Amino acid sequence: MTEMLAPEIDSSDPSSFPWSVFHDRHPVLVERVATAVPRPASQRAALDELLAESTTGTITAPDVDALRHEPWPWWRPEYRGLPWGETPFLWAESYFYRRILDAVDYFVPGPWRGIDPYAPTKSGELAGAAVDDELAALDQEPGWDALVLSSLWGNRADLSFQAGPTAGQETGGLIADDREQLRALVHDRPAGEVHLIADNSGRELLPDLVLIDHLLAAGLATAVVLHVKPHPHYVSDATTADVLAALTRLCTAPGRAAAVGERLDGALRDGRLEIDAHEFFCGPLTYPALPTDLRSRFAAASLTISKGDLNYRRLVGDRHWHPTASFAELTEHFPSPLAALRTLKCDVAVGLTEEIVTHLDATGKPWRLTGEHAVIHVRP
Numbered sequence: 001m002t003e004m005l006a007p008e009i010d011s012s013d014p015s016s017f018p019w020s021v022f023h024d025r026h027p028v029l030v031e032r033v034a035t036a037v038p039r040p041a042s043q044r045a046a047l048d049e050l051l052a053e054s055t056t057g058t059i060t061a062p063d064v065d066a067l068r069h070e071p072w073p074w075w076r077p078e079y080r081g082l083p084w085g086e087t088p089f090l091w092a093e094s095y096f097y098r099r100i101l102d103a104v105d106y107f108v109p110g111p112w113r114g115i116d117p118y119a120p121t122k123s124g125e126l127a128g129a130a131v132d133d134e135l136a137a138l139d140q141e142p143g144w145d146a147l148v149l150s151s152l153w154g155n156r157a158d159l160s161f162q163a164g165p166t167a168g169q170e171t172g173g174l175i176a177d178d179r180e181q182l183r184a185l186v187h188d189r190p191a192g193e194v195h196l197i198a199d200n201s202g203r204e205l206l207p208d209l210v211l212i213d214h215l216l217a218a219g220l221a222t223a224v225v226l227h228v229k230p231h232p233h234y235v236s237d238a239t240t241a242d243v244l245a246a247l248t249r250l251c252t253a254p255g256r257a258a259a260v261g262e263r264l265d266g267a268l269r270d271g272r273l274e275i276d277a278h279e280f281f282c283g284p285l286t287y288p289a290l291p292t293d294l295r296s297r298f299a300a301a302s303l304t305i306s307k308g309d310l311n312y313r314r315l316v317g318d319r320h321w322h323p324t325a326s327f328a329e330l331t332e333h334f335p336s337p338l339a340a341l342r343t344l345k346c347d348v349a350v351g352l353t354e355e356i357v358t359h360l361d362a363t364g365k366p367w368r369l370t371g372e373h374a375v376i377h378v379r380p
């Protein structure tokens, strides 16, 4: 019911954050995709056309050839001819990322089929020294709280975010902290099947995998299902290939990290850890529209952990909510107990106290956008 009351977010206002995503971030992103590998001129041209269309033009239909090989069931013919900013931001961003894949011939048979356009950035991040330090910290045998917080703050390491003006700022604070409820859900109930909806690869996925290992190794979950994207989506979104790359990174690291990697490898082989990659995760719909097969998977979970900003928008609805709107009410639709671990990188904010909101507003800073603030929200 609350959803009817808040307007849906779009990117039509030049002073808005969504507008800056299309007009400031996407040019950086397109340039990176276009130049990171030696692409044929046809791909460069298609990327440039997409950028021009999505900033100053109007929406055109998806590539027919690509659609034959990989449908995009969320295409809305009624949006054709509209400026991108006049469609819902969630739909427009998702469509933009699908069109990037079309531009680089990701789906059509040929030499570029299945080549992840974000692979150079993803692998650069995974190979970086920052990951060495983070993996070395595992030798301190972090406890439950540290594991949850690493998974949470791992969400700051989002490669699209690094294209923005706020990259490199220091981590701020938790502005909603249901950690105790999360601890109780995991520790004070019989172990069950835990689902984790992954967000970004690399420096976010690694702590997610470490958390999963802990759940399995400590008997806090009987099995874990890790939901990833069936193909590249938003810049650094994790796919099965990224999970395997992260596993290799763990297994080849010195110290305790390798043991974590080996255990996860074993869990994948014996089925205690399963990777799922449903097409819903590359779509523009919110979670109330979960398809039946995926809904029944989540219904079997003792707990679902949702990672990141985009999943959060899809859980609560991509709307201009009042920031004190109830997270529990807005996520009533979700079929299992739910925990959302998210750093704030867009306008959507809910589940905060009046006091916190007043304090954050008084700073005069764009606190919803910088990734310096985070929430752990739980709906048992």
Ligand SMILES: O=P(O)(O)OC[C@H]1O[C@](O)(CO)[C@@H](O)[C@@H]1O
Pocket (backbone or CB within 6 Å): 021, 025, 093, 155, 158, 160, 161, 199, 200, 234, 307, 308, 309, 310, 311, 313, 345, 346
């Ligand atoms: O990786 P995350 O945490 O889902 O963040 C992605 C966020 O970045 C943006 O795409 C903006 O660049 C947001 O629209 C989106 O919510």
